[in-house]
Amino acid sequence: xxxxxxxxxxxxxxxxxxxxxxxVVLASLNTAREKSRDAKRVSDVKQIQxxxxxxxxxxxxxxxELTTTTLVTPGYLPVVPVPPVGTxxxxxxxxxxxxxxxxxxxxTTLENAGHDTLESDSDAAxxxxxxxxxxxxxxxxxxxxxxxFDVKP
Numbered sequence: 001x002x003x004x005x006x007x008x009x010x011x012x013x014x015x016x017x018x019x020x021x022x023x024v025v026l027a028s029l030n031t032a033r034e035k036s037r038d039a040k041r042v043s044d045v046k047q048i049q050x051x052x053x054x055x056x057x058x059x060x061x062x063x064x065e066l067t068t069t070t071l072v073t074p075g076y077l078p079v080v081p082v083p084p085v086g087t088x089x090x091x092x093x094x095x096x097x098x099x100x101x102x103x104x105x106x107x108t109t110l111e112n113a114g115h116d117t118l119e120s121d122s123d124a125a126x127x128x129x130x131x132x133x134x135x136x137x138x139x140x141x142x143x144x145x146x147x148x149f150d151v152k153p
Contacts, residue, residue: 037084038110041092042117042149044081045108048092049151051076052104056153061101066094086111093150107150115149122152 048066054076056062063070071077083089087109097103110118 034086034111035115037086038112038115040084041108041110042115044083045092045106045149045151047077047081048094048106049153052106053153062096062104062153064096064101066092083108103153105150105152107148110147110149113147115147117149118146121149123150 048071051071052062055071055074058074066080068080071080081092083092089109093105093107095105097105105122107121
């Protein structure tokens with residue numbers, strides 16, 4: 001009499017194949033999540049940049065900081081965006097520059113150092129921030145790190 005069923009080796013082979021496929025899918029999913037968070041950061045920076053231009057048109061200078069009072073209350077933004085988790089930043093980096101805040105530097109750190117937008121950002125030198133007159137340099141770091149996506153007017 002011959003019993004029907006799977007041998008232990010056949011079951012182990014199937015479990016190994018499923019494990020390999022699951023790990024490949026999870027790795028791809030993590031990469032997609034990383035790209036999604038970076039896309040949100042870039043989108044938020046561009047949205048803030050547009051709101052800053054509206055603020056400048058109405059006030060003749062840029063705000064000293066990104067707050068609800070400066071950007072949300074006047075209607076330039078529905079809310080001040082907060083970066084998604086991943087790089088440890090609690091807020092987007094912003095510094096008003098020059099006398100009377102007639103310039104600014106805005107940026108965020110991306111998780112993917114090979115992100116396409118890093119080729120088209122301003123890559124302003126760190127010494128640009130040393131000329132701050134509207135906001136202290138504390139907490140604002142636009143170092144020359146390749147993963148910082150930064151913009152200027």
